[in-house]
Amino acid sequence: MDFKYIKLISAIVDCGSITKAAQVLNLTQSALSHQLKEAETLNGIKFFTRSNRKLNLTPAGKMVYDVSGKILPEISKLEVNLKNFNSLKHGTIRLSAACSTSYHWLPKLLQSFKSEYPNVDLEIILENSANPVNEIIKGKIDISIIISPIENENIDYKFLFKDELVVVFSEHHKFNKKQYLIAKDFIDEHLIIHSKPLDTVVFYEQVLKPKGIEPFKISELPLTEATIELIKVNYGVAVMSRKSIEPFIKNDSISIKKINPKGLYRNHYAAILKSSNHPEYLEKFISYLSRGL
Template sequence: MEIRHLRLIKAIVEEGTITKAIDKLHLTQSALSHQLKEAESQLGTSIFSRTNKKMVLTKAGEKLYNLANDILKKLSEAELEIKQMVFGEFGEIRISTECYSSYHWLPSVLKQFQILYPNVNLKIVTEATHYPLQKLLDNVLDIAIVSDQIKNEKIKYLELFQDEMVMVVSENHSWVNKKFVVAKDFENEHLLIHSLPLETVTIHQLVLEPAKIKPLKITALPLTEASIEMVKADMGIMSMAKWALQPYLKSTKIKPIKIGRNGLKRNHFIAILNNKTYPEYFHQFITFLQTEINQQWNL
């Protein structure tokens, strides 16, 4: 009895028909019939009885089918362990962040991790950006990077980094000489945001909404470069993480302004499911993420 015979028996039982088993095993009908006859000949008994065109296991067949399940499972596990020994662990991590600016540094970190774990697929789920915690609970994500925490016993938060948000204005803007701005300063301004809903925008959540202040106009503009050009032309203002703004400050046409006397700080967290068992590479990824962001980016 060979492994191919066990796979054949398992496929016939689980697919339900010879035709489907043929498709699964990529065999011709004559090849399948030959292998089945070969197996029955070696055993000296029938494995299936043909009743009304259905393949029904005999008592010997039932015993052989149970044996096939055990052996093929152990074989698959052994193959995986050997591959992990030779090539490293296999798996997938689905990740998203509630802040679009985080996608500036995230791909670079993922690329470096994949050098160490080439067989772990790191998938950025951008469609989960607006509601990453809900997507985490729905098992659409494995990791959500967030600054807003919700109290839920199913979610565990791990510290990632802290950054500061600033307002970006043109060199001709009335704020240009201010040391800092407060909520009331926004009343007559055109605020550029990356996307709706407004409830997910940090400056709205932490500054404007608590003070019940509404800017004169709000425009959602998903392209950071386009928003920067609007600011340069004195056609609006925007909030941005201080570290993410640095590459654009080579231009003297824009200036960062502090938000509030002490600055507007955000804490970012890695959110994962609290009671879920994760593979070792998953914990290695979290450690790698924390280390790289804090050391290389010095956020």
């Protein structure tokens, strides 16, 4: 039996008349009468008898009404729960970070968000970070933190923050004598990068490549701590976020310098699926991400 007929019969009984029930259900009296007749025709049974302009439940009508007392509260509860899933209360956020080792602030941020929204689960998806736009479109991740937006009609980019990239090197390196570093300084250097391809490395794309500079050697090493240990023994240099490297320079065994006179900065964006129906908690989480630095 169609749910709308159960709701209709329940309203008639509770309101005591078709006229009042029609008002509650936002129907005209004739529309409600038509639906009642339709329900009786489809089921081949009468739900009401009429005497002295009053509607009385038949045994079949009473059966439907008794069941409605169990069904309608559950439907109402379901509707509330569904609204909660679309608001701030429940859900899952799958997050991908293209350069997760640079986001030293991320664990603390996630902890703060979880304390405010304990029923929203957070999953960090590392294996999909190489091609986040496609993964978002496929529905495999919800948000990706990226630094190089790829124009796509299905993706929205929300600016989060800007950070500075600096050169990191040993305290015994010749770079210590310079005020700042430029592209040609890296011709004879072993450059350690977080990951390939090179066109995703901001320093390479914006500083070295335009000047036609290729370092003597380029190595890929995704672990920040391991990179730092190599730099300490003067086995290469790296370009990292100033904020992420600050905790490591307290021991004075490594140094940092600006890139170019005005420095090198990069923007970070949250990439999400273009939609007007995102859960409210997703938008709230993006506002948390914007506090990153």
